[in-house]
């Protein structure tokens with residue numbers, strides 16, 4: 001073996017060690033969407049999910065429930081290597097493709113559901129198509145990624161969502177069902193009355209249909225403002241999640257703007273390791289909240 005080979009290998013190990021070390025201190029939140037074999041931007045295959053969970057298991061990450069995460073936000077110390085695994089939108093494929101893998105691997109999970117559309121389809125991708133495109137334009141996506149987005153919008157506008165009956169069966173698999181608002185709109189664009197309705201009605205519906213209120217809300221499209229956070233608190237939620245770490249980082253000390261790492265099918269288990277090191281930043285946020 002050449003000196004160059006070993007120098008490179010040592011550098012790689014040092015980098016991985018650094019990443020692993022940062023992650024070890026953290027509470028991370030992962031954001032998955034659809035679990036299917038379509039290869040879309042929002043999808044991960046059941047096999048990839050199994051690979052990710054196996055990696056987490058091998059590296060001694062413990063899955064958290066929503067109650068446990070809220071307890072950490074309130075100051076209860078954790079093991080230092082904890083993860084909240086979340087799935088947005090409530091696709092029917094969560095039940096068929098993700099639940100068996102989560103069960104096999106022994107991880108709890110959280111699903112954020114769009115309460116007006118339970119048992120229907122993900123038609124907001126069609127309805128909000130122009131807003132989503134404008135939003136993505138603002139993020140100056142590479143052209144290639146925009147084409148991927150077009151295909152995703154096409155693919156996802158008809159995806160089936162779980163019914164109330166299916167959602168009520170999730171509890172036995174240690175899955176928390178939480179709010180993703182009523183209709184998956186851009187909340188920061190709504191009037192105060194519409195915003196309150198989206199949040200309060202969603203929370204109330206979950207209480208009525210599943211027998212327990214949702215304690216957290218997940219805001220769609222990385223769309224957040226302090227007004228949205230305050231409205232969620234007024235509606236009775238105890239914390240809120242964003243689909244991005246970057247936006248979350250701008251909202252320090254705000255338990256209604258907890259950043260998540262979005263995971264899609266392009267992530268290998270090595271990318272996951274990197275993502276976790278970023279996600280571990282949430283731990284610092286939790287510490288700040290405790291100290292405050």
Ligand SMILES: [Zn+2]
Pocket residue numbers: 088089180184220221
């Ligand atoms: Zn969503």
